[in-house]
């Protein structure tokens with residue numbers, strides 16, 4: 235018995251400038267590199283991505299795993315359609331070469347949009363379904379931020395989304411999906427499906443699965459017996475028709491699926507006024523943090539989250555720290571390859587008259603001028619220890635710790651969401667001992683820092699991962715921002 239596996243992930247922020255190109259899929263910061271065939275087993279071994287969990291399940295059976303292609307790009311602007319088509323064609327071609335197989339496992343993000351198609355995963359799934367015919371079981375592991383479409387639902391026998399945000403169950407989601415695929419392969423009946431979309435868009439900071447009302451809504455859905463409910467919360471920075479939260483109920487017949495889907499949709503619709511996105515300005519957040527005597531206060535720069543397509547180099551919060559003389563505070567991190575290289579070349583102890591950050595988006599804070607003292611440097615190569623990247627070999631390019639008036643900032647060549655403490659350890663610091671730890675992240679930072687933080691403050695410095703969805707000009711989305 236043989237099962238084919240493929241993975242293609244991109245979360246597209248259609249409001250972000252620029253296109254995502256084929257080369258952006260080769261070696262995304264913090265994530266495994268693009269890999270093919272049996273090489274995938276080695277590249278993904280010990281990592282937290284869904285296909286690693288799926289392969290783990292297959293290793294315990296006598297089923298043969300046939301990995302085809304695994305690739306991911308960091309969240310960014312629309313994918314150049316030709317780049318998407320080349321990857322989709324390669325997956326289809328490699329699958330065709332392996333036919334006949336007994337089942338197909340896919341790891342997809344679910345919120346990829348190209349320059350020509352707002353629903354790239356729908357297109358890929360239709361293509362693969364057409365290739366294998368109606369009977370071959372297909373299961374899909376999806377990100378919680380999927381913008382779910384009817385064609386995705388139709389083409390897959392069952393889909394499984396992460397249950398957590400921060401995403402600490404990515405590999406487990408792949409494992410769950412693979413277990414169900416094995417049941418289908420062994421003859422379990424395919425379920426009936428009922429697909430519903432919630433009538434609103436949710437900002438990222440309102441989507442944490444540890445916060446109300448999301449936690450209670452997830453518990454209610456999981457407790458319903460006799461059905462499997464998949465919920466996706468959507469990626470709102472995408473002006474596409476299917477952006478927003480959605481659900482699919484899988485059940486033994488259509489009536490049961492429809493009844494459960496209608497009831498769950500009603501619960502989510504009634505919850506709309508309770509989704510909160512409380513934010514303060516960077517100056518207010520820094521002032522509040524400086525009043526705390528207990529380390530670390532974590533300040534999240536939620537609108538410059540590279541995991542949502544942020545530039546990772548806005549300077550609003552860094553400037554607020556310097557203006558307030560927040561001695562001992564650390565900003566993680568500013569993606570500024572030129573500054574990192576200058577610091578590594580000059581060495582520890584050097585004082586540099588260079589600008590830091592503020593290079594990408596006008597209006598999100600000007601570069602912060604020197605003098606900057608180089609406090610530590612590194613090669614940016616380390617192994618992840620946090621709940622999202624544990625075991626992953628991370629390559630950030632040259633990195634440095636810079637200091638000005640007691641305020642410290644990590645600069646690195648690559649973008650990466652601040653959910654990985656190993657970057658801080660790499661430069662000789664312990665996050666638990668910092669008076670103020672500033673992170674460029676909306677929610678994922680909580681996986682690494684929520685337990686150690688004495689306080690968490692969310693600030694809205696200018697950045698392209700806006701939480702104020704009403705400020706965006708949607709023209710294609712069928713849904714409106716939630717009114718809290």
Ligand SMILES: [Zn+2]
Nearest residue numbers: 377378379401
């Ligand atoms: Zn996600």
